[in-house]
């Protein structure tokens with residue numbers, strides 16, 4: 001390994017021991033390095049000349065000098081029910097590194113074997129789900145949405161029992177923090193005010209240091225407001241890009257507002273406001289159009305925990321930041337997507353009418369906005385072609401063109417700006433499914449190719465046009481469950 005500027009720390013271990021258990025990884029056998037993220041490694045301040053050397057690390061057979069693995073303890077609300085038994089059931093925090101730009105990275109090996117928090121689980125992750133997480137965290141990053149990242153993925157020979165027998169794999173997930181809302185719920189519910197205070201001070205010290213000088217109550221109030229705002233903005237970004245998380249439990253909410261814990265997620269193909277991507281979520285608690293509300297509910301769970309440390313009025317006030325942060329971010333992003341530089345009162349009506357139309361006529365969300373972006377050079381054809389009923393398209397386009405007439409930007413400029421925010425390439429479920437099928441036969445090349453495409457979602461990539469296609473019939477309603 002060549003280090004440029006790379007420091008190892010274990011700040012999580014500064015927390016009281018109730019927050020973790022020391023656990024060694026349980027080794028997997030005959031590991032293979034499936035994919036290694038060279039660009040991310042560089043950002044983090046190191047280079048590995050032969051990534052294959054790290055297959056043993058990924059398989060839990062070896063640790064790097066200085067690693068001190070722990071399973072983190074947290075709790076959380078799953079589908080609205082408080083679960084005190086949670087924690088890292090199959091992932092281990094190995095160490096933290098600080099890179100050349102001062103950013104701190106948690107290294108978390110997902111699929112490393114059982115821990116005291118595994119409950120009935122085997123501590124493993126399967127190739128299918130680690131590929132899905134790798135793909136989506138990278139896709140989100142390159143779409144400009146805050147997220148955990150994937151450093152490398154290792155597959156192994158060990159069989160893992162899910163609905164069928166699958167291949168074991170691990171993912172080295174890195175993130176600026178793995179502290180979740182659930183950590184605070186654990187501290188408040190199962191411990192005491194002192195533990196909650198230690199955790200909050202730790203989090204502020206590491207990740208919100210700009211608040212440290214404030215007097216205590218003001219500091220906590222400002223901190224909670226910022227967490228709430230970050231969460232609201234993250235969900236607004238999801239809505240605008242058409243992303244469904246699928247399992248918005250409070251143990252899957254990062255305290256930094258990063259998209260976190262990718263399971264049965266989906267990007268919308270044909271727009272469907274009530275889309276439920278998680279096959280296990282029968283009541284649609286986490287349906288696409290409920291995500292903004294659920295983001296707030298999760299902030300309320302966090303707020304409820306913080307009442308032990310903060311004035312209740314401060315907690316309630318901090319929660320009020322959600323709605324404004326969400327609305328501001330969503331409105332601005334949708335204006336950008338529609339190419340509206342001028343701000344008009346009625347823009348929200350146009351946005352809502354657009355969503356209703358997309359829903360009613362089952363229009364592919366990504367193709368629609370990309371098509372709109374190219375109206376100046378390609379005309380209305382590509383947008384009209386998405387509609388069975390062209391009259392609907394024409395009526396909408398007429399209203400939209402009228403609104404554009406009040407814009408002063410030259411068409412070419414607007415087109416460039418819109419193409420920079422309306423992706424051409426998103427991670428459609430069928431694309432993930434195809435590369436998983438290949439990977440399961442030992443061919444990882446399509447997976448690696450897909451990652452390359454997703455790195456430039458806003459570019460025209462003429463050689464990769466096929467990746468922008470809407471799903472074929474078989475790929476439209478794939479059943480993705482929690483099983484991973």
Ligand code: AMP
Nearest residue numbers: 086087088089090118121122123124261
């Ligand atoms: P998730 O739905 O992936 O966020 O997982 C929820 C909880 O279940 C977390 O505490 C996980 O660590 C745990 N978990 C998920 N899958 C397994 C597994 N195969 N073995 C042990 N624990 C697991």
Ligand code: MG
Nearest residue numbers: 251252260261
């Ligand atoms: Mg989780």
